[in-house]
Amino acid sequence: MSAEQITTIPDGHIASAxxxxxxxxxxxxxxxxxxxxxxxxxxxxxxxxxxxxxxxNKVVSPTITLDRRRLAARSAQAVMVNSGCANAxxxxxxxxxxxxxxxxxxxxxxxxxxxxxxxxxxxxxxxxPMALLRAKIPLIDLSAAHGHQFARAIMTTDSVPKExxxxxxxxxxxxxxxxxxxGVGMIHPNMATMLCFVASDAAVEPVHxxxxxxxxxxxxxxxxxxxxxxxxxxxxxxxxxxxxxxxxIRAGTPEAALFEQALAQVLITxxxxxxxxxxxATKLLExxxxxAASLEDARRAARAVTSSPLVKAAVHGADPNWGRxxxxxGKSGARMEEDALVVYINDICxxxxxxxxxxxxxxxxxxxxxxxxxxxxxxxxxxxxxxxxGCDLTEEYVRYNSAYTT
Amino acid sequence: MSAEQITTIPDGHIASAxxxxxxxxxxxxxxxxxxxxxxxxxxxxxxxxxxxxxxxNKVVSPTITLDRRRLAARSAQAVMVNSGCANAxxxxxxxxxxxxxxxxxxxxxxxxxxxxxxxxxxxxxxxxPMALLRAKIPLIDLSAAHGHQFARAIMTTDSVPKExxxxxxxxxxxxxxxxxxxGVGMIHPNMATMLCFVASDAAVEPVHxxxxxxxxxxxxxxxxxxxxxxxxxxxxxxxxxxxxxxxxIRAGTPEAALFEQALAQVLITxxxxxxxxxxxATKLLExxxxxAASLEDARRAARAVTSSPLVKAAVHGADPNWGRxxxxxGKSGARMEEDALVVYINDICxxxxxxxxxxxxxxxxxxxxxxxxxxxxxxxxxxxxxxxxGCDLTEEYVRYNSAYTT
Numbered sequence: 047m048s049a050e051q052i053t054t055i056p057d058g059h060i061a062s063a064x065x066x067x068x069x070x071x072x073x074x075x076x077x078x079x080x081x082x083x084x085x086x087x088x089x090x091x092x093x094x095x096x097x098x099x100x101x102x103n104k105v106v107s108p109t110i111t112l113d114r115r116r117l118a119a120r121s122a123q124a125v126m127v128n129s130g131c132a133n134a135x136x137x138x139x140x141x142x143x144x145x146x147x148x149x150x151x152x153x154x155x156x157x158x159x160x161x162x163x164x165x166x167x168x169x170x171x172x173x174x175p176m177a178l179l180r181a182k183i184p185l186i187d188l189s190a191a192h193g194h195q196f197a198r199a200i201m202t203t204d205s206v207p208k209e210x211x212x213x214x215x216x217x218x219x220x221x222x223x224x225x226x227x228x229g230v231g232m233i234h235p236n237m238a239t240m241l242c243f244v245a246s247d248a249a250v251e252p253v254h255x256x257x258x259x260x261x262x263x264x265x266x267x268x269x270x271x272x273x274x275x276x277x278x279x280x281x282x283x284x285x286x287x288x289x290x291x292x293x294x295i296r297a298g299t300p301e302a303a304l305f306e307q308a309l310a311q312v313l314i315t316x317x318x319x320x321x322x323x324x325x326x327a328t329k330l331l332e333x334x335x336x337x338a339a340s341l342e343d344a345r346r347a348a349r350a351v352t353s354s355p356l357v358k359a360a361v362h363g364a365d366p367n368w369g370r371x372x373x374x375x376g377k378s379g380a381r382m383e384e385d386a387l388v389v390y391i392n393d394i395c396x397x398x399x400x401x402x403x404x405x406x407x408x409x410x411x412x413x414x415x416x417x418x419x420x421x422x423x424x425x426x427x428x429x430x431x432x433x434x435x436g437c438d439l440t441e442e443y444v445r446y447n448s449a450y451t452t
Numbered sequence: 453m454s455a456e457q458i459t460t461i462p463d464g465h466i467a468s469a470x471x472x473x474x475x476x477x478x479x480x481x482x483x484x485x486x487x488x489x490x491x492x493x494x495x496x497x498x499x500x501x502x503x504x505x506x507x508x509n510k511v512v513s514p515t516i517t518l519d520r521r522r523l524a525a526r527s528a529q530a531v532m533v534n535s536g537c538a539n540a541x542x543x544x545x546x547x548x549x550x551x552x553x554x555x556x557x558x559x560x561x562x563x564x565x566x567x568x569x570x571x572x573x574x575x576x577x578x579x580x581p582m583a584l585l586r587a588k589i590p591l592i593d594l595s596a597a598h599g600h601q602f603a604r605a606i607m608t609t610d611s612v613p614k615e616x617x618x619x620x621x622x623x624x625x626x627x628x629x630x631x632x633x634x635g636v637g638m639i640h641p642n643m644a645t646m647l648c649f650v651a652s653d654a655a656v657e658p659v660h661x662x663x664x665x666x667x668x669x670x671x672x673x674x675x676x677x678x679x680x681x682x683x684x685x686x687x688x689x690x691x692x693x694x695x696x697x698x699x700x701i702r703a704g705t706p707e708a709a710l711f712e713q714a715l716a717q718v719l720i721t722x723x724x725x726x727x728x729x730x731x732x733a734t735k736l737l738e739x740x741x742x743x744a745a746s747l748e749d750a751r752r753a754a755r756a757v758t759s760s761p762l763v764k765a766a767v768h769g770a771d772p773n774w775g776r777x778x779x780x781x782g783k784s785g786a787r788m789e790e791d792a793l794v795v796y797i798n799d800i801c802x803x804x805x806x807x808x809x810x811x812x813x814x815x816x817x818x819x820x821x822x823x824x825x826x827x828x829x830x831x832x833x834x835x836x837x838x839x840x841x842g843c844d845l846t847e848e849y850v851r852y853n854s855a856y857t858t
Contacts, residue, residue: 105782105790135778137791137807170775171808277779355761356853363854369576372541373683376511384511385543401543402577439854441847447762448769448845 058211059193063222064247065289069186070199073178075130086199094287096122097256101280108140120252123161126151130168167239210315221248227316242282249288266313272324321435326442337424343380344432350378352436362438364414368396386426464617465599470653471695475592476605479584481536492605500693502528503662507686514546526658529567532557536574573645616721627654633722648688655694672719678730727841732849743830749786750838756784758842768844770820774802792832
């Protein structure tokens with residue numbers, strides 16, 4: 047099993063996986079953006095193994111509480127999503143509305159309520175306008191051709207939809223993993239929300255599905271920073287319905303490794319799309335940390351660089367300011383050997399063995415004007431590596447996020 | 453002993469404490485800013501008890517390494533400071549230069565090298581121009597009237613000097629604590645550095661001096677965030693020479709409590725001046741967290757709010773966006789009861805018992821246009837309280853920090 051076996055599906059979408067259909071409609075929840083779609087429904091024609099990873103924020107939307115409860119059964123058949131309203135910080139009404147939203151979708155689909163998961167994104171502190179949901183959800187037109195509509199329906203301040211899908215063969219059967227995500231910082235007018243949904247037609251042991259998702263999220267969505275803030279609603283949900291007909295994937299097998307690799311590939315692609323579309327962003331920042339004492343240290347150090355406002359501002363200005371990279375690495379708390387530190391920006395070595403290298407600065411500046419900037423650092427204390435993604439910090443970000451009332 | 457006994461010295465400066473003189477000169481290290489002073493010397497006519505608190509960054513300037521070593525003796529008589537160059541990330545030459553810088557000052561003062569501490573702030577990755585230091589340090593004119601000059605000499609991108617001094621009476625003797633600080637985010641063109649120096653004529657047991665400084669820094673300088681980045685050079689050093697003639701202050705006494713209170717007052721005043729002068733800042737943001745389960749939780753939650761780019765941008769836009777405050781509190785990891793959360797902005801209640809309060813929004817916006825914005829939050833799980841300070845996030849911050857090469 048190797049990466050060559052995994053192929054990207056051109057123009058793939060969440061309904062590229064067998065047995066999945068989607069639909070979207072406009073109910074009037076989202077009053078901004080070009081895309082006037084704000085309800086999306088993902089449906090599998092048969093019950094699927096299901097797993098989820100959710101925000102670590104102490105304040106969570108009841109949609110997440112409901113999903114966590116339902117995912118204990120490790121089975122689901124549909125996900126009902128709205129944009130425009132986060133259904134968070136509204137007291138007990140929030141849970142009632144989350145349950146009702148799932149029930150309306152279940153009735154439309156003719157399936158048990160417990161098989162419907164929910165997700166919400168948008169303004170917090172206002173209740174879901176349930177009358178609109180009751181009127182519009184039944185009218186959603188489900189089709190395997192409506193995957194791109196679903197991607198648009200979950201967007202808030204995103205400037206582009208974010209989709210990725212791959213195929214691989216297992217036991218003579220073609221399996222598909224397809225994903226869609228949204229989230230570019232925070233949401234007009236209240237808070238950031240990252241939502242990600244993955245549909246697969248592979249047959250996967252439900253317990254392993256949860257572990258595989260956690261592992262893939264840790265190296266993808268959890269390595270993205272737009273502004274360092276995390277939300278009440280961040281969710282990543284996967285459904286795997288087994289309609290590809292492959293032998294059930296079990297933990298510890300070569301098949302499990304291939305599935306995990308394919309899943310990580312989908313989520314990393316989505317993570318990079320989220321970072322590149324960060325609010326106000328003009329560049330994708332990729333930070334690779336090598337030589338760390340532990341995987342945790344490598345991840346922490348890489349994330350510290352992508353989260354540093356000083357690094358982000360330097361990237362925006364095409365400023366090869368390796369000093370800020372060193373500062374961010376040092377601040378991360380990861381173990382490092384100062385005399386062994388190595389820093390590259392766009393493959394130009396700027397610090398070696400902890401000392402400045404006299405590099406060709408004008409050339410570095412020119413290279414940093416490209417839409418992709420890559421920082422590579424070696425900590426010199428071990429063999430662990432991690433990659434994180436972020437974006438530049440721009441005046442547009444500040445304008446956007448302070449312009450609500452002035 | 454009470455706070456009424458502590459009085460502010462109008463127009464106080466670092467040399468307001470008895471027995472201290474200062475001086476400053478321009479050597480050509482700082483090529484920006486209005487203030488063309490870049491070397492500052494603080495001198496006590498007698499050896500003083502000395503203590504220091506330094507950056508937690510894993511990458512540190514050799515000036516800090518040297519100070520840590522010398523402070524093991526808990527005694528010092530002078531601090532030699534330069535702005536314009538951080539003397540960081542320059543390999544073994546950095547320590548040689550730090551030692552030499554102290555030695556030049558020691559020769560000028562006629563005291564032992566070991567009694568001289570050093571501090572540097574400015575660009576990293578370039579060596580100190582020692583020839584300039586050798587030529588100019590001996591020319592520094594020391595005087596008790598030159599305190600304000602010292603404050604200007606340590607500035608980098610600061611727009612104003614930051615000074616504070618208080619007096620109190622102890623055992624019939626008038627004691628003074630005077631402080632000066634610099635640091636407003638990062639330094640053109642490389643990295644943030646916060647330096648703070650405190651001079652006192654009180655007599656303090658050296659071991660207790662270190663504890664008192666640590667405690668005061670934890671509730672002042674450690675509660676300031678301009679951009680969340682910490683530097684290779686952050687230092688806070690105190691000298692207490694005992695020339696006030698008070699009985700030596702020992703730990704656990706009422707006198708120690710009064711001294712600690714006065715010291716905290718000086719450092720909190722400086723901390724607020726640093727926050728208000730944050731790069732590009734137009735407002736001081738004060739965040740008070742109450743009802744936390746522990747002091748650590750209260751501090752973490754308060755700092756999370758002042759560090760959130762979304763909160764900072766909302767403050768800039770005079771946007772009463774309490775949702776972002778809740779998100780930042782939740783993200784901090786501090787324990788809280790969602791159903792008990794209370795959030796005020798400028799004394800206007802926006803969330804109570806975890807639910808939105810229908811507040812008079814236009815009035816809130818008007819109040820947030822003032823130069824001081826105060827957020828108060830109750831977590832509902834305990835009795836601990838902490839206050840943190842920060843500033844708004846502005847387009848000017850981004851412009852400034854990305855404008856180096858473009």
